[in-house]
Amino acid sequence: MPKHILEMRKITKTFPGVKALSDVELSVIDGEIHGICGENGAGKSTLMKVLSGVYPHGTYEGDIVYDDEVQAFHSIPDSEQKGIVIIHQELALIPYLSVAENIFLGNERRGKNGMIDWNLTNHEAAKLLEQVGLDENPMTPVNQLGVGKQQLIEIAKALSKDVRLLILDEPTAALNDDDSEHLLGLLRALKGRGITSIMISHKLNEIAEICDRVTIIRDGHTIETIDVTEDSGMQDRIIRGMVGRDLTSRYPKREHVVGDEVFRVEDWTVYHPTQPGRIVVDNASFHVRKGEVIGIAGVMGAGRTELAMSLFGRAYGRDITGRTYMHGEEVQIRDVSEAIKHGLAYATEDRKRYGLNLIEDVRRNISAAALFKLARRGWVDGNKEIKVAEEYRGSMNIKTPSVMQTVGNLSGGNQQKVVLSKWIYSDAEVMILDEPTRGIDVGAKYEIYTIINRLVAAGKAVIIISSELPELLGTCDRIYTLAFGVVTGEVPVAEATQEKLMTLMTQEKTNKDKEVRA
């Protein structure tokens, strides 16, 4: 029987109101590359945070057995001491420090007098860079290097800590093909040197290419662990495992009465605001009709939010090209106030950071996007504002003692209702809802779905962006899939299955062949 380097037994982790992990089992064989698959929010990252000591021993239930011993990590340094190093999805390098300084940050190479020995530091850094196949001067500031190279520096940093178990959270999500290929090659080389890796990934072809075994997690439970090398129908089995849950009446019924086209987008291309040449949205086209709910399905990093925000008055990205039409007529939307005037609304996925003024009250958050409706010659009618807020408190069932209550004190579900109220009051015809039910409880979710049904019944067009496929299947008329910035499919809900969508969402497709044909 192969030796296990790591066994996580019956791990249960609860946050206030949510059970993120329940009785999760994970066993990793010494020297393998072990994949972890699951939808967004399934609990993958939480599990890795438990393992690396981000959530200290005692805040979770269950045992972590590493090297045949039960471990009690209280912080990241504890786990790193034992050779467990995690590389997060968002790179944690300091942009203005050099490669060598970043590699030895917190672990500085000191000389006899206690001062940093720069020669030793740079020399050792150069050796580590060689091991990861990166030909750069260790004194180069990190911000002069691309994301792919930064990822390699993270690995060099891990190697400097004598890593034995390397955890990578979506390491290739931000990388192009060449960089991804190089990274996967490096992982294989590390395996040859006896370093075990755990890799979280949405890219099933990568998993098939590099992993020995893969564990599937869904809704905080372990579904199964599959031996990749033996099973030929592995990808289908992973997809089934990731999405397989029932859809029993979590979504209120609605009449599907679809009218004329309201909003159309053609050949929408967006570049990354700070990384020159990186295409975030690639030639996207879609349309939505009156009384219709369309879904945009894509895993995190697929460009969903970037697509929505760039459409909403160019609030994201640069060098945006493409055309937008309202009711068949082309419109130019140059900034957010123009987007609002043309009848667009965008409820953000991160309502605390981008959606609400948390230190302000319910009333003023509801009126924030449409103050012009309350104002005459620049003066706001405060009494009417209160009246409007009270109306929405009633119709949207916002649970707050008063509309003068500070929004920061409301629950997530009620905050989301405030955001929706704001956009409904702005008289939007097209409502883009980005992850409208993220982080809110099941009851409030049902209420949000009911509100969406009411909106389309009133003739609005709704676009839902979500990584929860059951949610899209339960609420939409049509679903577009987005993968790596490219619209990879358009599926009517009657023909859509979670397996079909997941296949389209994880499929890499460029628009190059399309251009060649045209």
Place this chain on the structure above:
Amino acid sequence: MTGTANLRELLTRNIRTSGIYIAFVVIVALFAILTDGKLLSAGNVTNLVLQYSYILILAIGMVMVIIAGHIDLSVGSVVAFTGAVSAVLVIRHGMPWWVGVIGALVVGALIGAWQGFWVAFVGIPAFITTLSGMLLFRGLTWLILNNISLSPFTPEYQKIAGGFINGLFGGNGFDVFTLVVFAIAVAGYCFSAYRTRAARIAYDQPVEAFPLFIAKLVAVAAIVMWFAWQLANARGLPYVLIILAVLIVVYSLVTQRTVFGRHVYAIGGNLAAAMLSGVKVKWVTFGVMLNMGILAAVAGVVYSSRSNGAQPAAGNMFELDAIAACFIGGAAVTGGVGRVTGAMVGGLVMATMSNGMSLMGVDQSMVQIVKGLVLLLAVAFDVYNKRRAGAR
């Protein structure tokens, strides 16, 4: 049901804004006792208003800058520069007093537009832009004054800060006109407070209990009328006080009741959310800085009039007094919170402390030390409050 908030609820809920009023009353009482009532004598009350009027005018503009999440370090230099411009026009070139005033205001607006451009459209942090302005406008002041003082102003110009309206209705040892003006203002305040309360009740909003509401009005009326009595017994109603009162009323309305004012709060509260709600962030920021320039010019005119001339070192450290007034008056360091009235009370707290201590003959060094510590405590209180609110 119409919710009625009781006194304790009202105090705890609004501790951040109401705390300063309580502190003000305590400080006034303390110094009144320590100075054997000299602090509250008719002459001294008049003096206190005149002496701190320009800081209060600066604080009106500053509180808006701070609500928007910025800061303005240049106002002291702008006060000096606009005063110098006015002095050059009126004293050196013999222009009428109003040319000097208009000249100063135009220059103030240009300075505001200049700094607003760099902050709003180029994206230079206001701290840096106005630090540069602090040096720049001080240098320009020296340049146009040839580094020497210009004085005296014409008597008309001196009246802006030193003049009084009195005797219109005759007097019996006190000025009836002053009392009438204040009585009208108090009646207006009571009427508007009553209307707001009535509207709130009509919309089923919680209001303070009726006896408490009346008590509040009576207290305000009593304090204001006492203040009027003191003025009437001294020299009457100063022009400066009229300017200040108009500015306070106008800017309170602008911040609380206009789209522009609401956008300022929105930007300071959450810049990204404001942008995604269609607020033209750049133009609003520009407007706030422009306005600060104009108000600094108003302060420059008042100060030059009061000091009867323009000095190269005029307005030194005014920015710090104005900023301190805002923070003591409950503005949040991170933006999004603050009120014009709060900043005024904050300014009066500083004024009362300085004035009270100098009446007591306390050394100037001690005054600085105390003022410094009070500022620190006020902001620490704000931070503590926020942490407590965040813990919920």
